[in-house]
Amino acid sequence: MLNPRTHTDKYPESYYAATVAYQLALPSLQGTVTTEICVIGAGFSGINTALELAERGYKVSVLEAYKVGWGASGRNGGQLIRGIGHGTDQFRNEIGEQGVSAIDQMGLEAVEVVKARIAKYQINCDLVMGYCDLAHKPRHLQAFRDDKAWLDSIGYGYETRLLDKADMHEVVGSDNYIGGLIDMGSGHVHPLNLNLGEAQGALDNGVSIYEHSAVIDIEYGAQIVVKTAHGQITCDRLIICGNAYVAGLNETLESQVLPAGSYVIATEPLSDDLAKRVLPQNMAVCDQRVALDYYRLSADNRLLFGGLCNYSGRDPRSIEATLKPHMDLVFPYLKDVKIEFQWGGMIGIGANRMPQIGRLKENVYFAQAYSGHGINATHMAAKVIAEHISGETDRMEIFERIRHMRFPGGRKLRSPLLAAGMLYHRAKDLF
Numbered sequence: 001m002l003n004p005r006t007h008t009d010k011y012p013e014s015y016y017a018a019t020v021a022y023q024l025a026l027p028s029l030q031g032t033v034t035t036e037i038c039v040i041g042a043g044f045s046g047i048n049t050a051l052e053l054a055e056r057g058y059k060v061s062v063l064e065a066y067k068v069g070w071g072a073s074g075r076n077g078g079q080l081i082r083g084i085g086h087g088t089d090q091f092r093n094e095i096g097e098q099g100v101s102a103i104d105q106m107g108l109e110a111v112e113v114v115k116a117r118i119a120k121y122q123i124n125c126d127l128v129m130g131y132c133d134l135a136h137k138p139r140h141l142q143a144f145r146d147d148k149a150w151l152d153s154i155g156y157g158y159e160t161r162l163l164d165k166a167d168m169h170e171v172v173g174s175d176n177y178i179g180g181l182i183d184m185g186s187g188h189v190h191p192l193n194l195n196l197g198e199a200q201g202a203l204d205n206g207v208s209i210y211e212h213s214a215v216i217d218i219e220y221g222a223q224i225v226v227k228t229a230h231g232q233i234t235c236d237r238l239i240i241c242g243n244a245y246v247a248g249l250n251e252t253l254e255s256q257v258l259p260a261g262s263y264v265i266a267t268e269p270l271s272d273d274l275a276k277r278v279l280p281q282n283m284a285v286c287d288q289r290v291a292l293d294y295y296r297l298s299a300d301n302r303l304l305f306g307g308l309c310n311y312s313g314r315d316p317r318s319i320e321a322t323l324k325p326h327m328d329l330v331f332p333y334l335k336d337v338k339i340e341f342q343w344g345g346m347i348g349i350g351a352n353r354m355p356q357i358g359r360l361k362e363n364v365y366f367a368q369a370y371s372g373h374g375i376n377a378t379h380m381a382a383k384v385i386a387e388h389i390s391g392e393t394d395r396m397e398i399f400e401r402i403r404h405m406r407f408p409g410g411r412k413l414r415s416p417l418l419a420a421g422m423l424y425h426r427a428k429d430l431f
Contacts, residue, residue: 003314003315006315006343006344006345007345009066009067009212010066010067011067011069011070011074011192012075012343012344012345013341013343014074014075014192014264014266014341014343015264015266015298015302015304015340015341015343016074016075016190016191016192016193017074017192018341019190019193019298019299019300020192020193020196021124021125021190021193021196021197022124022193022196022197022199022200024068024196024199024200024203024209026067026068026209026210026211027210027211028210028211028212028213028228028230028231029063029210029213029228029230029231029232029233030230030231031230031231032231032232032233032234033061033208033231033232033233033234034233034234034235035059035060035061035208035233035234035235036058036059036060036235036236036237037050037053037058037059037060037061037235037236037237037238037239037389038060038061038062038063038224038226038233038235038237038238038239039060039061039062039063039238039239039241040062040063040215040226040238040239040240040241040242040249041062041063041064041071041240041241041242041243041245042062042063042064042067042068042069042070042195042199042209042211043068043069043070043071043072043073043074043195043241043243043378044073044191044194044195044198044374044375044378044379044382045073045241045243045367045368045378045381045382046062046064046239046241047062047068047195047198047199047202047209048117048198048378048379048382048383049239049241049367049381049382049385049386050062050202050207050209051117051198051201051202051205051207051382052382052383052385052386053386053389053390054202054205054206054207055205056386056390058389058390059206060202060206060207060208061207061208061209061210061233061235062202062207062208062209062210063210063213063214063215063226063228063233064209064210064211064212064213065212065213065214065215065245066211066212066214067211067212068195068196068199068209068211069191069192069195069196069199071243071244071245071345071346072243072244072262072345072346072347072348072370072374073191073192073195073374073378074191074192074195075191075192075262075264075343075344075345076191076262076264076306076345076347076374076375077188077262077264077284077294077295077296077304077306078188078189078190078191078284078296078304078375079131079186079188079284079286079294079296079375080111080114080127080131080186080187080188080189080284080375080376081111081131081183081186081284081286081373081375081376082107082108082110082111082183082185082186082376083104083107083108083373083376084103084104084106084107084110084354084355084373084376084377084380085103085107085352085353085354085355085371085373085377086353086354086371086373087353088100088103088104088354090352091103091352091354091402094401094402094403095398095401095402099398099401102395102398103398103399106380106384106395107376107377107380108156108185109380110376110377110379110380111185111186111376113376113379113380113383114189114194114375114376114379115127117198117201117379118189118194118197120201121197121198121200121201121204123193123194123197123198123201124193124197125189125190125191125193125194125197126188126189126190126193126298126299127187127188127189128187128188128189128282128284129184129185129186129187130182130184130186130187130281130282130283130284131182131183131184131185131186131187131188131283131284131285131286132163132171132172132180132181132182132183132283132284132285133147133180133181133183133285133286133287133288134172134176134177134180134285134286134287134288135177135178135179135180135181135287135288136176136177136178136287136288136289137178137288138178140178140179140287140288141162141178141179143288144162144179144180144181145162147181148160148162148181151183156185157185158183158184158185159182159183159184160181160182160183160184160185161181161182162179162180162181162182163179163180163181163182164178164179165177165178165179167179167180168180169280170280170281171279171280171281171283171285172278172279172280172285173277173278173279173280173331174330174331176329176330177287180285182283186284187283187284188283188284188296189375190298190299191375194375210228210231213228213229213230213231214228214229215227215228215249216228216229218238218249218250220361220364222363223235223236224236224237224238224363224364226238236363237363237364237365237389238363238364238365239364239365239366239367239385240253240360240364240365240366240367240368241366241367241368242368243257243347243348243367243368243369243370243374244257244259244260244345244346244347244348244368245259245346246348246368247259250360250366252360252406253356253360253366253368255406255407256350256351256356256368256369256404256405256406256407257348257349257350257356257368257369258348258349258350258407259346259347259348259349260309260310260346260347260348260349261308261309261310261314261315261344261345261346262306262307262308262309262310262344262345262346262347262372263306263307263308263310263315263316263319263322263323263342263343263344264304264305264306264319264323264341264342264343264344265304265305265306265319265320265323265324265327265339265341265342266298266302266303266304266305266339266340266341266342267302267303267305267334267337267338267339267340268302268337268338268339268340269300269301269302270297270301270302270303270337271301272301274301274334275297275301275303277333278297278303278331278334279295279296279297279303282296282297283296284296291307291308291309292307292309293305293306293307293326293327293330294306294307295327295330302340303327303331303334303337305323305326305327305330306323307323307326308322308323308326309347309372315344318342319342319343319344320339320342323342324339347370347371347372347374348368348369348370348371348374349369349371349372350368350369350371350404351404351405351407352402352404352405353371354369354371354399354402354404355367355368355369355370355371355377355381355399356368356369356399356404357381357384357385357396357399357400358396358399358400359400365385365388365389367381367382367385369404384396384399
């Protein structure tokens with residue numbers, strides 16, 4: 001069950017919803033439609049897969065249960081960070097050295113895909129380049145050194161720089177960190193406007209998008225029939241992009257992705273001087289803890305502060321009351337700043353923290369489980385699926401060789417079991 005305090009049939013009352021740059025008048029599905037490809041879900045994965053395919057000449061229809069960008073794509077922290085998955089080395093036995101290298105390279109390519117899409121369709125989404133990982137502990141700094149060494153070895157095309165504690169005020173106005181790693185090849189965006197702008201691009205390429213058209217049944221076969229309350233789509237291929245909201249669509253996909261709550265607060269607009277003190281270079285930043293903080297400035301100088309990843313399946317009674325103390329620990333001088341927006345939603349977590357991209361059947365594809373790094377990874381998933389359908393590359397098959405564990409316990413017990421497990425990892429962070 002979705003929490004009615006954070007999930008209605010409209011957008012949450014977020015900063016993003018209050019500052020949308022696109023008003024799309026989209027119908028719900030009525031009657032019978034025949035198309036080549038049907039996509040379920042109008043978040044980043046679904047819309048970009050539809051757009052990639054439409055650009056290649058396919059006839060595509062998209063079904064969305066609520067509104068374009070209603071889920072994690074329109075609720076997230078807006079951080080556009082290079083990389084796909086968490087630690088590709090762990091999959092070396094399954095995909096080999098070439099597979100690991102390919103996914104690492106796709107993690108860099110993914111950011112370029114997003115930037116190219118913004119440029120091609122002139123999307124108004126407040127793109128700003130510049131990002132910094134933040135260290136609390138020496139082991140975080142060692143990981144940064146290793147990361148930078150790898151980037152240097154492959155000739156990464158953007159500035160990277162290691163920071164020690166004395167340098168940190170160049171990036172963030174807080175004494176909480178012992179170092180960092182600047183990456184000018186990552187950055188931040190207004191995610192809902194990005195998703196809506198891409199949807200407009202899809203419409204301009206002939207894609208049909210139906211909102212408020214939840215799927216209630218799927219009949220698989222050589223011809224697939226996807227049914228909603230008031231219509232149905234017959235298609236040759238189906239792509240399921242429900243991610244954290246896939247429950248009820250397919251039991252296999254549902255069992256391999258766990259919805260986890262993630263939350264954001266947004267302050268009132270800060271003065272130019274105060275904004276400059278908080279984030280002097282207007283970078284997106286993120287720390288390395290299990291219960292991490294991530295934050296950035298909006299285009300109008302609000303601090304958007306996120307975190308509090310919640311695996312229990314329950315939202316906090318008050319997002320502001322729960323999350324603002326975290327912000328106050330980082331920025332004590334913002335204690336009296338007013339919080340004007342608070343919102344949350346579900347992100348999709350996989351057991352091995354690698355996105356799940358592949359096929360359920362020869363003509364049924366899926367993409368899900370981005371584990372909090374979805375903006376770039378969704379765009380890459382869309383590209384590799386489109387490439388596979390059009391016969392351009394077999395890059396998707398690298399992801400298909402990775403095994404994904406089902407979360408045990410069924411729908412009622414999956415979240416409590418994972419929540420208990422995450423308490424152990426949080427304790428390791430503390431001690």
